[in-house]
Amino acid sequence: MASVSTSNISPSTLDVPEPAGIQRWATEQGILILAHSYQDGFIQECAHFVGDSLELARCAAEEEAEAICFAGVHFMAETAKLLNPKARVFVPDLEAGCSLATSCKGADLAAYQEHLKQKLGQRPVTVAYINCTAEVKALCDIICTSGNAREVVGSIPEDRPILFVPDMHLGGWLNEVTGREMILWNGACQVHELFSVDTLRDLQAQHSGSITISHPECPKPVRDASDHVLGTAGMLRLVKQHEDKTFLVGTEGNMIYRFEQEAPQNRYIPAPGASCACNLCPFMALNTPEKLWMSLQERGPEVMVPDELFESARASLMRMLAL
Ligand code: SF4
Structure with a gap:
């Protein structure tokens, strides 16, 4: 740094x-x-x-x-x-x-882009989630966040192959919702990756009528078990639209403080991780x-x-x- x-x-x-x-x-x-x-x-x-x-x-x-x-x-x-x-x-x-930024080094990305160019006969468009270093941003074509990733991917011509870095879970979710088959880098957020679908299901059983919201950085089983998959700004918009609801929250634990400040009319319960109940980013x-x-x-x-x-x-x- x-x-x-x-x-x-x-x-x-x-x-x-x-x-x-x-x-x-x-x-x-x-x-x-x-x-x-x-x-x-x-x-x-x-x-x-x-x-x-x-x-x-x-x-x-x-x-x-x-x-x-x-x-x-x-x-x-x-x-x-x-x-x-x-x-x-x-x-x-x-x-x-x-952990996401660390998972994708500039030299490794440059080598992989070259490998894909040889293999595909053309250089793929590289879309980078904003959670990456300036070195990686300099090597990619466009940045996205979890809030605008669908629009960014949708702006790329259908006939162009896409390499998505560094979050494989966000990339996998984008493949599902956009119908694209982007090539995915093998990175993950160490906080969101630890959410456990088994413990989430237990929590859902304890709170019938609750709404589960999870971040697209979560693994697919957790996303599939959720009512809504949203970036944090989308989550905030959603909870503000509800009254007297219980939300099970699959993102970093401090987000709940914001919910409680800006939409105190609801109740928020952090989704548990597989090995840690706090889900705080170290x-x-x-x-x-x-x-x-x-x-x-x-x-x-x-x-x-x-x-x-x-x-x-x-x-x-x-x-x-x-x-
Ligand atoms: S929660 Fe922490 S490790 Fe995960 S993407 Fe955000 S900053 Fe990185």
Whole structure:
């Protein structure tokens, strides 16, 4: 991860203000705080804007902030930098990565694209889920998020083969709903992959009349056992339309905080994982209130995108936003 590092102050020694105080201080300093919906409630409360990858990407592109503190994982901060090149983009913890992004290395993707070109007689269109590094974004043709993936895939001519990276579960779901037969990279989200259909069925039996919503990053048996397969923005829209319902939620556990804030009229129960009941992303959890507060004061650690990747990676993102 390219970076400019900061000091040796320990975050644990900091006296952290309440979320409203942090947000007010950041506003006075001209810092925009963006937080992903998978961040814990305290960090969501600090943020000027909370959203999914697409919403945060749009926000980074549209806001004219000179400084963005991105509470999320590394690829998201890279995306903000690509879309707002003049801003100084920094994160609470540079080590906050993502199993999906790690599963697809640029060199491996380039080699596979070349292999497919030889095999198919033409280079496949490469569609990359936004959960990938800038290096991978630079090698692909267009980016998608879980919220717009159907539209992105639908925009590609029927006669062109498609390579979809890095999430095999999202790619498998897209193959089902679009009727395409995309070639899939073998990556997965380590949080969503652990949802268990057996324990989900038990939960459904305990809560008759409940509605099960799951993220397309979940494996097919979990998706098939769900009433709705949606990205997080789609989930939020759905729960807002209901009153006094119980939802079984197959996505990262902190999303429930957002549901409870924005649609408190319903009840939300996290779908259990096979080995862990919490379903929290360990990478998102690296961003603590103390690290957030320290990063705001230091405006670092900063996230940079290497010059040689910048224009290609940005072009892939802009093609998505143009759709
Ligand atoms: S929840 Fe999954 S996809 Fe999202 S950042 Fe964590 S590991 Fe990556």
